Amino acid sequence: MARWQARTSSTLTIFADGAEVRRAADWLERSGCDLEVPPAQIERLDLCLHEALANVISHSGVPPHETVSLRLDVRHLQDGHEASVTIMDSGSPFDVTKAKSKAAPVKLADADPGGLGLLMIRSNCDAMTHARRNGHNELSITVRWLNAH
Amino acid sequence: MGITFEDIGSQLRRIEISGRLDIPGTEEIAIRFAAMAVADQRKVIVDLTQVSFLASIGIRAIITNAKALQSRNGKMLLHVGDNASVAKTLTTTGVDTLIPMFTDFSSAERAARD
Numbered sequence: 387m388a389r390w391q392a393r394t395s396s397t398l399t400i401f402a403d404g405a406e407v408r409r410a411a412d413w414l415e416r417s418g419c420d421l422e423v424p425p426a427q428i429e430r431l432d433l434c435l436h437e438a439l440a441n442v443i444s445h446s447g448v449p450p451h452e453t454v455s456l457r458l459d460v461r462h463l464q465d466g467h468e469a470s471v472t473i474m475d476s477g478s479p480f481d482v483t484k485a486k487s488k489a490a491p492v493k494l495a496d497a498d499p500g501g502l503g504l505l506m507i508r509s510n511c512d513a514m515t516h517a518r519r520n521g522h523n524e525l526s527i528t529v530r531w532l533n534a535h
Numbered sequence: 536m537g538i539t540f541e542d543i544g545s546q547l548r549r550i551e552i553s554g555r556l557d558i559p560g561t562e563e564i565a566i567r568f569a570a571m572a573v574a575d576q577r578k579v580i581v582d583l584t585q586v587s588f589l590a591s592i593g594i595r596a597i598i599t600n601a602k603a604l605q606s607r608n609g610k611m612l613l614h615v616g617d618n619a620s621v622a623k624t625l626t627t628t629g630v631d632t633l634i635p636m637f638t639d640f641s642s643a644e645r646a647a648r649d
Binding site: 404405407408411429432433436437440443490491492493494495497499500501502503505506509 | 555557558559562588590591592594595596598599601602605620624627628629632633634
């Protein structure tokens, strides 16, 4: 089992509004860079964070004037590293880890253009957990990478 | 966020999109994208080589316009060039099986004219 060597964090609070996703992306890139997360891993988390926020903004029932809290945790282990972005919102309970991804359509005419966000999160992260605490959803999305040799 | 078009002959149009196709970026271009793309029997190559980020809302805009174009006997194709992250997103979501995707523009142009 890998032993913890170091853990660092960064936080941001945004409004549950579509215009705020750019601020969240800028924060993730800047914080990830400061915490020595490789650009390729920041890119994966960026896509996951956007899709998770899109879900909160569009489907959770959180009004645009309410806030969503974000936290980036980076852990450096003996044999590798991991970065997790956690999204905390006061919306209706929704465990994204248990939601089903929709089946891919075969023909363009049958394609429903919505509902791809969950598939995109799952295909870009290495782990995902959800908890409901004090009336809030806490979704953590993790990417991992090995030590550079 | 940028969107421009160039007509190549009478029935083929190249639409180039650049920047982040996230929520604000897609909302910014959505109306112009539909207006540029959808017309009777039009063939459209959507050039995504300069797109730095492709979110599900951007894919939704692409699929919606591709369907509208198909319903008017037109056709949409995607050009990704060497944009690996956009190509990966389109492949992961299965969009490349619905809308033909090309890494080089001349192949996309040939397919559009077939």
